[in-house]
Amino acid sequence: MSDASLEPAAKSAPADRAVDGPFDESEVNPVRPYIDLGAIKVLPREGLNLRLEVEEQTKRIVAVGLDYADSTLQVQAFAAPRSTGLWEETREQIRQQVRQQGGRVEEREGPLGPELLAEVPVTVGGDATSGSKRLARFVGIDGPRWFLRGVIGGAATSSVEAAAQVEDLFRSLVVVRGGSPMPPRDLIPLKMPATPGSA
Numbered sequence: 001m002s003d004a005s006l007e008p009a010a011k012s013a014p015a016d017r018a019v020d021g022p023f024d025e026s027e028v029n030p031v032r033p034y035i036d037l038g039a040i041k042v043l044p045r046e047g048l049n050l051r052l053e054v055e056e057q058t059k060r061i062v063a064v065g066l067d068y069a070d071s072t073l074q075v076q077a078f079a080a081p082r083s084t085g086l087w088e089e090t091r092e093q094i095r096q097q098v099r100q101q102g103g104r105v106e107e108r109e110g111p112l113g114p115e116l117l118a119e120v121p122v123t124v125g126g127d128a129t130s131g132s133k134r135l136a137r138f139v140g141i142d143g144p145r146w147f148l149r150g151v152i153g154g155a156a157t158s159s160v161e162a163a164a165q166v167e168d169l170f171r172s173l174v175v176v177r178g179g180s181p182m183p184p185r186d187l188i189p190l191k192m193p194a195t196p197g198s199a
Contacts, residue, residue, distance in 0.1 A: 010084070010085055010088075011085035011087075011143075012114060013085075013141045014113055017141060021171035022141050022143065022148050022171055022175060023173070024146070025175065028174050036176075036193055037064055037191060038188070038190045039175065039176055040064050040077055040173055040175060040176070041175075042064070042066070042172075048068045048169070051066075052190065053065050061190040061191065061192070062076070063190075069155060069161075069166055070154055070155035070156075071157075072153040073156075074151040075151075075170070076148075077175045077187070078148075079146060079147075079183065079184055080147040082144070086147040087113075087141070088114075091107065091114065091116055091140070094118070095116065098118045098120060101120055103119050104118070110139065111163075111167050112139045112141060113139075115137055115138060115140075117135070117157070118138065120136060135153070136151055137151070139152065139170065146188065150170050152166055176188070
């Protein structure tokens with residue numbers, strides 16, 4: 001890039017990411033009983049409920065929803081450049097989206113690195129209901145050639161104990177980038193797990 005102000009963003013991830021997760025497929029023991037969702041593998045645990053979020057028009061699976069510890073964690077994995085990260089730029093986009101919805105957002109340093117805490121007005125049938133707001137934490141990790149984004153809702157936005165459990169769940173995820181070339185920021189394809197009902 002010729003424009004010096006567009007310095008590529010460094011990767012944003014905890015220093016111990018390769019040891020404590022979220023993991024790259026190359027960093028985990030393949031014999032562990034992961035639920036294989038394509039781009040993301042999830043280690044089953046007591047009390048964890050898994051949902052796949054499907055886009056109406058395309059019937060494409062666009063996100064993995066995890067219900068755990070009275071909280072929700074929605075995760076998506078994106079292709080990323082080898083040397084630069086996407087979380088910095090993505091945070092800016094989320095900030096703008098939240099403000100457009102009339103919400104408030106603050107950046108803070110969380111256990112997973114920089115995160116956004118957003119307060120978004122809840123809309124019902126297109127109307128923002130009488131001042132009810134939903135809290136959401138946006139977390140992101142830049143891995144090797146991938147970027148994992150999580151949106152945390154429910155108890156983990158306010159309870160330290162629930163937050164620790166959901167952060168631990170987020171860090172236990174495995175991202176499978178695959179060998180095929182993909183443009184940065186493309187969603188790495190998700191798929192149904194092989195054995196229905198076992199999850």
